[in-house]
Amino acid sequence: MWGWDTTPGIVSVWAEPDGRAFVWKRQPGTSARLREDARYRPWLLLASLQDLEHLGPSLQPESASHAPGSVTFRELEGPGALRYRVSADDGRALGASVLRGASSRLGQRVGHLRDLGPHAVLVLPPEEQYLVATGRTYFRDLVFDDLRRLQFDLETTGLDPATDRIFLVALRDPEGRTETLEVTADGDAGEADLLRRLVARIREADPDVVENHNLHGFDLPFLDQRAKRLNVSLALGRAGLPGLRHRPSARGAALGRGPGGREADAMRRARYTVPGREFIDTLDAVRRHDFSARDLPGHGLKAVARHLGLAGPERELIPGARVYEVFQKDPERVRRYARDDVTEAAGLAHLMGGAAFALARMAPRRYERLADAGPATGVLDPLLVRAYLREGAALPAHESGDGTSHSGAALHLFATGVAHHVVKADVASLYPSLMRQYRIGPKRDRLNVLLALVDRLVDQRLDAKAKAKKAPPGSPERHTHEALSAAMKIVINSAYGYMGAGGLTRFSDVHAANEVTRHGREVLGLLCRELAGRGVTLLEADTDGVYFSVPEAWTEIDERRVVSEVAALLPPRVRLEFDGRYASMLSHEPKNYALQPYAGPLLLRGVAFRSSRAERYGEDFLRRALQHLLSGNVRAVRDTYVDTVMALRRRQVPTFEVTAQVRLTKSPAQYLATRKQRRELSYEALLTNGREHWALGERVRIYRATGGRAGLLLEPDAEEGEPAARLAVGAPAGDDRRDYDVEYYVRLLKDTFAARMARGLTAEDFATVFADPDQPSLFTPSLAESRPVLTVVREPRGPEFGEATANPDIVP
Structure with a gap:
């Protein structure tokens, strides 16, 4: 391994x-x-x-x-x-x-x-x-802090390297010192000199790793294209010819053009690389974390840094589209802003980069490739290939399978609405545990390498977790063991998916995956039946764990006792753990819910509550209204709704807050070919605002403007989730036209965002809470006695839960 x-x-x-x-x-x-x-x-x-x-x-x-x-x-x-x-x-x-x-x-x-x-x-x-x-791997006997890491961040006059320039670069060296490099003369000569000084500083610092947020999506492609236009040699590597090289990647820069370029090379995506240094984009770690945790407010550097406590109270904030304008008037403010960016990027890389670092100690791939690799084909496959070749064994080829479909994982929704005194019991790595328990592996893996890897990874992950808990908080030892545990968890949990990905992985075996699924359903059925028999109200259950509500009189000791009793009934290698307790929960749909801890901020899970496309004004309303709903204050939910509607109608909501961020999936030619049959707001916004060319995969912010027009807001960078307000395209600095279609966004507020709370209220209360404040009724019911509701929609009975029914066609 x-x-x-x-x-x-x-x-x-x-x-x-x-x-x-x-x-x-x-x-x-x-x-x-x-x-x-x-x-x-x-x-x-x-x-x-x-x-x-x-x-x-x-x-x-x-x-x-x-x-x-x-x-x-x-x-x-x-x-x-x-x-x-x-x-x-x-x-x-x-x-x-x-x-x-x-x-x-x-x-x-x-x-x-x-x-x-x-x-x-x-x-x-x-x-x-x-x-x-050779059997070599990266970083043997090193800890993360042994690496020499450098961060740099570009500040540009705009987004298109064909016409815009780099005017400032913030840099943080491996010793933690920050500085800014700036143009000292106008025109090409000044910018070219800046790029040469940047190259010299990087070579002088000699980092092993170069990091930034959205490094491959913006900084490196912009730097590469500006250097080519200015005939500046980017000698950033430690060997070979100067210049950046490319490697194919599912996510990265679209080569051959800037953000406003043509679509000729739009499908060719690549990452940048140089000999001797590793380019790490912290956006990859953020996306990987949020894919499983779903707890980040966005993926942009500033939003994530603030959420994770990496941003200081004096952090300088400037709307991205105004950075160059501010620099011309107050350069010191922009210098602080840029230095804060690289400081936060360094902190984010340290906090989230440990998993890829640990993977590089196992898998035979470059560190920078493991940082953006998928865990199945990117990590498991290299480990399996190396093992087979080490044993001198022939490898199977990819096979499409015999047509058997992969049966889905068990997922049960037992109740919807608002529940109180909620407990989560976590099933730790259920499918890998069942693979180990029943020795289920791919049929074509005749050396049983996958099972051997899962066995060793689980054991060593538990050892790493135990060592992390014993190490002092914040110490390099704790960071190393936590990173190792996180990396192993990523690989362990991908083993089942690796088997079930018919035709996509070398050792796929849908029959083995379905056998694991069958055992998983049995375990989950036993788990739900035994919990229900102990007096709790089941809310939701899947292979990650179970949420349930306990009687009001129970203490945490009672909650932990019940989990321990049920855990003792499960197969030996399947572990059920007490994973948290919450004051209340809104159960909306399977895997879509809101949790209010006894102490701490509201937690939202699932695409119904968190989406990169969702308008900010609606998300803000939903978060505030949910807090009132979960505390039982229905009247305050009404007040929150009225306040938001009136703010829209008075145009007190900034335009940015009503925009949706969308990813462009059609080239200009593709859209124009179908435009007569179907017009789409995102592309109409581009065309209306003079954008005739765009890149596949580019993200833009759009909104519905008055008179049926399509509005477009300028994005200052390519990363997602930036909280700062944007300027309307064509508007002067500091102007926000707020020309959005008010009544459209009022309807959206009710039909999309308020609808997420429908299961927590009676139909009558929902109609009252979300009635139009400008259309009062003479017979509006009072909300003084209204309370959230919980509706049981299913009981843990029937064959799925290990219980026979009188009529096999009817499940009570």
Whole structure:
């Protein structure tokens, strides 16, 4: 799991297809850095040697002595389809030989190895070939704080590198010192000088890691394009030719154009990379965290930093679209603003970057690739491939399966509305635990590598959690163990999904995944039945745990006792833990609920309550109204609604608060081709405001303006969730036209946001609470005695819960 080469302190690996590898190492506990130049034989896996037969005597068994320039092969053992490991001194020549043979065999030109399909070939990036072959991994014997980390952030006059400029760069060096670099002359010469000074400072600081928030989405692509236009050499790497290189990525910069460019290269997305340093985008860690926790107010740096307590009380805030304008009048304010940005980016990277750091100690991939990799194909697959090749075993190819569908996980909604005295019992890693309990793994994994990985990861995660609790809060030891635990949890919980992803993973096995699901349903049924039998009111249950309401007289001791009693009835490897208690909960839909802790802020879960597209004014209303609803104050919910409606009608709500952030999925040509049949607000907003070109994947803020017009607000950067107000396009600085369609947003408030509370009120109370304040009724009921309601919609009975019914067609 950790590789077999014990070389300590590797902080970066770069390999070239010609067989050269460069390894940068840092001596643990010191600032000393060494570079090792090595040779390796580039390799790939083939299902057949047919496409290399044209080599004749130059194709030789690996065990035989061979002449320089020859291609060697080794037949791997077992029934796997990818059974020939072929290697050569030069990877490009090896790939060209395979393509030449394949083109001859197929009677048509084959331009890339991937065109042969995953059933015929497996080819890894050069660094991964090197790491798999040598058994090396990053960061052995290092802790996160041993890394030399640098953060930089660009301030630009606008968003389009074709026309806008970089006028300031904030930089935080590995010792924690912050500074700003600024243009000292007008025009190209001043900006070019700024970029050269930035490159010199980075090389002087010599970081192992370069970090920022939205680094790959904005800073690096903008820097790259400005440098090319100004003919400035970006010598940011530790070896090789100057300039940024690219690697394919599902998320990253769309190459070949700026935010306003044409769509020619819109589908080609890439990340930037250089030899010897790792580029880490903290936006990846934020997205990964929020995918599971769903507790962040947005994904933008300032919103996340404030939420996590990383932003100081004196944090300088400037609306993004006005930064350059403010700089011209008050440069010191912008300097503070920019220095705060890199300070917060450093804190965010330290807080959330530990999981990727720990993964890099296990998986044979570059650290920067693991930071944005999915846990299944990005982490588990490299571990499985390395294990099989280490054993000399043939690998299976991807298979589409036999048509069997993957049965979904159990999910039960027992009650909707407002419940009080709520407890959550957590089922810790249910599916991986069931895989271990019943020894369920993919059929084609004949070495049982996946089960072995899950076994060891679970045991070592528990050990890491225990060590983290014993270490002093805030200490490097605690941070390291917590990061290791988080990384292992990511990989453990992806094992079940890896099996169920038919055709998408190498060892997918939908039958094994369905067997795990079946056991999961049995366990969840037992769990719900036993809890209900102990006098609680079940609210919601799924494979992550169960929410239930307890009698008012119960204490926390009673709550913990019930959880412990039920935990004792579960299979040995399945652990049920007391995971929290709350004053109240609004159960809206499965996995969509609001929780009010006994102390602390309101917690919202699920897309019904949290969405990147939701208008801010509605989210703000919903959060305030929910707090009143959960406390039982229905009249205050009404007051909150009236206040929000009147603020809209008086246009006291800033335009930004009614905008929705949308992601553009159609190119200009695609939209114009269908515009006559169906007009869409997001694209109409762009066209109406003079935007004829945009990028696939670009995010814009739109709103419905008066007279049926489509409104567009200027975004200051590419990251999500920034709280600062924006300026209407074309409006002078400081102007907010507030030309939104008031009555549309009043209707949206009721039909979309207020509707989330419908299950917590009687139909009569809901109609009264959300009646139009400008249309009073003579017979409006009083809300003085109104209280939230809870409705039981299902009981834990029937076959799903281990209980037979008199009529198998009727579940009471």
